[in-house]
Amino acid sequence: MTAFLRNTWRGLTSMRTALILLFLLALAAMPGALLPQRSLNPPRTADYIAAHGWWGTLLDRLEFFDVYSSVWFSAIYLMLFISLVGCLLPRTVDYARSMRAQPVLTPRNLARMPHHAQATLPEEPAAVIADAKARLSGWRTVERDEDGGGKTLSAEKGYLRELGNLVFHFAMLGLIVALALGKMFNYEGQVIVLADGSEFCNSGTAGYDTFRPGLRVDGTDLTPFCVRVDDLDVSYFPDGQAEQFTVRMDYQAGADLDAGTWRPYDLRVNEPLRVVGDRVYLLGHGYAPTFTVTFPNGESRTQTIQWRTVDPQTLLSQGATKFDPPGTTDAEQRRKSQIAITGLFAPTAQYDGTLLTSGHPDLQDPAVAVDVLRGDLGIDSGRGQSIFEVDQSLVDQGRLVRVARQNLEVGGQLRLDDGTTVRFDGVERWAYLQVSHDPTQVWVLVFAVAMILGLGTSLTIKRRRLWVRATPDDAGRTVVSVGGLARTDQAGYGEEFSRIAAALRTPRREP
Incomplete structure (x- = not known):
């Protein structure tokens, strides 16, 4: 039983499993984009189920109309989180150990390395190694002595590749956590406000026409602020296509609510009002006719x-x-x-x-x-x-x-x-406004940028090793052997090795 649990844990926390779960998560999210979701549009969801008979009923039982709160989607999400944590922690420990460790010993036979070069120089072994160490600026190096007066230099470069890989995966983990918290504590509501000086205050769900709360939002603790829509300017091209929408509005939040101070703002499409952590978007506009009914009694x-x-x-x-x-x-x-x-x-x-x-x-x-x-x-x-x-x-x-x-x-x-x-x-004109609250949006952006930077680092930096052995011969000269090995792949390292080896095999000129 212990062996079974150990093997199961190793399988769950492998990077291959994490990639499979990430693919399954993307696949599981597809029904949420293709099918109407009850949390977004209950009437449309009910119509879809009724129109598709037993098939719609089956999909409803399988929670395809509540994808993001379904048991199976949550299970994949949780397993991906566990897999990433279990995979990244050992890798982080190994990376920390490798950063503290010295480059490996120089192999006995450098001629077996994928990249190899050899030359004879007139300098002493110590001078050759000192020159090599100076030329390998930016590499992690360690100098060692060998029997017979020889010296070796072990050098390694590209440690940031694994760091970029870890940053990418930790940022992915952070993105998953941020999205999950966002689903719990965000809310989004739409409301139509007449552009005649009418006001809307974010004091409760009753003021909205439609409201979609997060899993931990009950509508009793919304961010307090008010907007007043004074006018709505719309310009059109000659063919009737809209050119620009501008809502002339005022808003108040924080201390302004107590002081009664209104601050002006011109709200436009894709230029939301950002106030106390919420965003107010302009989604559309329309018309509201005014009628007066006079009854028989006057x-x-x-x-x-x-x-x-x-x-x-x-x-x-x-x-x-x-x-x-x-x-x-x-x-x-x-x-x-x-x-x-x-x-x-x-x-x-x-x-x-x-x-x-x-x-x-x-x-x-x-x-x-x-x-x-x-x-x-x-x-x-x-x-x-x-x-x-x-x-x-x-x-x-x-x-x-x-x-x-x-x-x-x-x-x-x-x-x-x-x-x-x-x-x-x-x-009168009316403005269709949307209020969005997402306390994790900044973290989502931070983790997304970190993922891009980490992925770029891991793809552009190559992990490689280089060894230099300087051995004195019977003629009083020094035989210099240079060997190289790419830890990840050899693409691009051949030219770099040839350039470094050629420089190391060139006798140093005296100033």
Whole structure:
């Protein structure tokens, strides 16, 4: 049993196993890129499972829609971590020992070395070795004496190759740890903010439209800061393609929250606001029409609600603005008098008969084509519903009835049969923002750069050894033998050895 455990540990901590596990980790991550993930888009995941029947159900049971939190992905991740730790620790100890050790003894027969040269010089062996030592500047050298008055010099270079290899693998290990911690403590949320001075504060998950927390984030301890979107400038090319998006905004964080101080910032695509460790990105923009409903009793209500873009080229938008009648204490009567304004909004109106479409994404001639629905909107049911549409089941049941349809330009209005009027007042822009928090992003960058530097070092530096033996002959001269060995590969070492050997075999000129 002990032998089995020992062999299993040796197999798990070998570099070959680490490389196999790294490949398996990359392979295991592929379903996360090809299949919808429940943590990112639950509705799309549910639709995919329903559309693929038993196959979708099987994939769901195998956790292919929760790849990065699945048991099998976590097992590969953990085994890779253990394998790298078990592999690197002994190698680090061996490297430390090799750094303290002296270059190996000069072999007895240098002629058997892959690289070998020999010459006879008039200098004494001590002078030859001293000259060789001076020429091998930057090499680790050790000088030894031999019987008969001979001397040897052992030299070695390229220790940084193994250091680069260790740096690469330790950086990979650090990257794995940083990514794992990032998944535990990061969060990411998206929110739409009207560009009319509306504010958003990162005080809890309720303020977001969508929120994706890390495994250890419950939304109660988010980084506090606030942003206020004052305006959104968009410039277009003549063909309608967007040229530049700029959100004129203010933000406050830290002591500014207590002092009420706002600091200006121009937010652009790929130029996020970095504040207290979080990043605020601009993902997109759209339009929010403003409607005023005046009820028969003379009371009016005005709402500006974002509508969803259905054509990204022209920013034709679709949505639903919902109103609750004022001054009604009878719950049944109130549910029968609720109003929803649904339809299309065109920033630059074009008509095909009475059919409204948009010819340009900029606000050149805004108009809406609306259906006015009256009845029970289902907002008292306690169930959440989309702000972009009404519950179609209520329409099918006859609890929500269309009472008017009309195209309206800014300032235009229509009157319902009970005297209620609906007026299209104008439009505001909205900015789609994303807040990202990742406390390990700096470490991920550091480890990634370290991996590149370590890999470059290990690929460019070669480990090689060189020996010089100087032996006196009977004629009072010195026989110089030079041998060389590449510890890793011989590519490129032949030219270097020939250059060094030629210099060592050249008699030193007196100044």
